[in-house]
Amino acid sequence: MDDILVANWAGPLTGEAIMGGYESISTFLRQQYCHKLLDNHLEVQGIWADLSAWVAYDWNPGAVGRGLQYHACVYSKDTFSRLSTEQAIRMMEKGIVEGFETVTAAEGWLRAF
Numbered sequence: 001m002d003d004i005l006v007a008n009w010a011g012p013l014t015g016e017a018i019m020g021g022y023e024s025i026s027t028f029l030r031q032q033y034c035h036k037l038l039d040n041h042l043e044v045q046g047i048w049a050d051l052s053a054w055v056a057y058d059w060n061p062g063a064v065g066r067g068l069q070y071h072a073c074v075y076s077k078d079t080f081s082r083l084s085t086e087q088a089i090r091m092m093e094k095g096i097v098e099g100f101e102t103v104t105a106a107e108g109w110l111r112a113f
Contacts, residue, residue, distance in 0.1 A: 004110050005034040010043035018051050022059045026066060035069040036110045040103055047080035049087055056091030064095040070113050071097040072106035 007025050025037065060071075073089060075082045089099050100106040 003034055004036040004038055004107070005029060005032060006038045006040065008040045008043075012046040013044060013048060015048070015051055018048055019054065022055060022063075026059070026063055029063060029068055030066045033067070035067050036113065037063075037068055037071045038103070038106050038110060039071060039073045040106075041076045041081060041085050042074050042103065044076045044081040044085075045078045047084055049084040052084055052088040052091060055088045056093070060092045060097075061094050068095055070110055071095055072110050073097065073099045074103050074106050075099055075101060 005025065005028055007021070009021065013021075025039075028034065029037070060068075063071075071092075073085050075085055086099060089097050098106075098109060100109065
């Protein structure tokens with residue numbers, strides 16, 4: 001899909017699952033030479049705010065170093081998960097990251113680059 005890696009998340013996630021999932025994303029970004037990530041949290045449930053700092057300060061800079069240039073996050077329908085995603089986005093300093101209500105909107109934004 002035009003240099004876009006799609007990560008679909010679902011359900012309540014443990015900290016271990018989130019960290020492992022993002023590490024897998026990093027591997028695929030490098031292996032597939034992808035520069036865009038569609039990070040779909042639409043079906044994620046529950047709060048994961050305790051990992052927002054890890055995603056923003058540890059994972060994101062590493063992903064940018066592996067070539068990530070554009071990161072589109074689709075907000076969850078679950079209020080607590082959405083708040084966690086919003087917090088992580090606010091904390092990210094490197095790369096271009098935006099939050100979206102729908103997969104279609106996120107995909108359109110990524111295709112614009």
